[in-house]
Amino acid sequence: MELKTLPTLAVLSDNVTIVEIDQVKVVRVIHEKATAGIALHGGHVISFTPEGQEDLIWMSEKAIFDGKTALRGGIPVCWPWFGRIATPAHGFARSSEWELVEHRENDYGVIVELALLPTKETLSIWPHMFDARLIVEVSDQLKVTLKVTNIDEKAWTFSGALHTYLNVGDILQAQTTGMGPEYIDSLKGGEICQGGEVLQLTDTIDRVYTQPEAQILVKDPVLARTLSVENQGHNSAVLWNPWGEGAQGMGDMADSGYETMMCVESSVHAPSIEQGKTLQPGESHELITTISAL
Numbered sequence: 001m002e003l004k005t006l007p008t009l010a011v012l013s014d015n016v017t018i019v020e021i022d023q024v025k026v027v028r029v030i031h032e033k034a035t036a037g038i039a040l041h042g043g044h045v046i047s048f049t050p051e052g053q054e055d056l057i058w059m060s061e062k063a064i065f066d067g068k069t070a071l072r073g074g075i076p077v078c079w080p081w082f083g084r085i086a087t088p089a090h091g092f093a094r095s096s097e098w099e100l101v102e103h104r105e106n107d108y109g110v111i112v113e114l115a116l117l118p119t120k121e122t123l124s125i126w127p128h129m130f131d132a133r134l135i136v137e138v139s140d141q142l143k144v145t146l147k148v149t150n151i152d153e154k155a156w157t158f159s160g161a162l163h164t165y166l167n168v169g170d171i172l173q174a175q176t177t178g179m180g181p182e183y184i185d186s187l188k189g190g191e192i193c194q195g196g197e198v199l200q201l202t203d204t205i206d207r208v209y210t211q212p213e214a215q216i217l218v219k220d221p222v223l224a225r226t227l228s229v230e231n232q233g234h235n236s237a238v239l240w241n242p243w244g245e246g247a248q249g250m251g252d253m254a255d256s257g258y259e260t261m262m263c264v265e266s267s268v269h270a271p272s273i274e275q276g277k278t279l280q281p282g283e284s285h286e287l288i289t290t291i292s293a294l
Ligand code: TA6
Pocket: 083, 089, 090, 163, 186, 206, 238, 239, 240, 263, 265
């Protein structure tokens, strides 16, 4: 995503400006360490490009920036649930308007904080009071923290994911390690399976790995780098690629889009809306992903 050339709508500081892509406002960070974009629609990171690198994040050239549709690519914030266990799929956070609450910067990098608070609409979908923050730290690496706090008088339960689309040179050549030995295969009706150590994809994949290692590595010989994903506050890591047929079925992904992306997600997976992580009134939880190129 070429952010640097977009016209500036507002200047917030030396490193932080607001730009617009169609109907979506984007917080643009330009720092000597890296450039990044965070859309207010969805609280959605759409780009992270450390100086001298290709973007680490894949964004669909056909993503729909109409301010309503969830963006295809980037880091969708799936919350307060993951998947199709309720409607809308992956929760409402990724299609809600977030608010920019803070930005700070120094020589090390820039921190941008967005907030999502309950509205009439969110309460009609999910009747709970919450305070959700997305803290995006842009430096040599990208750290994204989804911090959710229960500000209700009763406990509530959530699942979710930071659904990162990684940018790879060629999916057929990318080698992934660290996903762990066991996965739930969403393409086989949730069957529990055992996996190999090195994954090199040749077809569609949709798996929830239940024992991921602390660091997941994606070796990319084409872009001559290895991407590192380190997750915290999760109970699983999802690996997804729709492959050709899946891409053809999506209006917002080019038919060949699957060839250069791979989702490696930090997830709190749950089989139903009643299950997941429960927060008592006043309690918070942080779901984190840290991404870098080695
Ligand atoms: O994370 C994997 C997944 O849940 C897949 O099942 C796949 O459908 C994908 O997310 C994308 O979902 P979306 O609703 O964005 O089309």
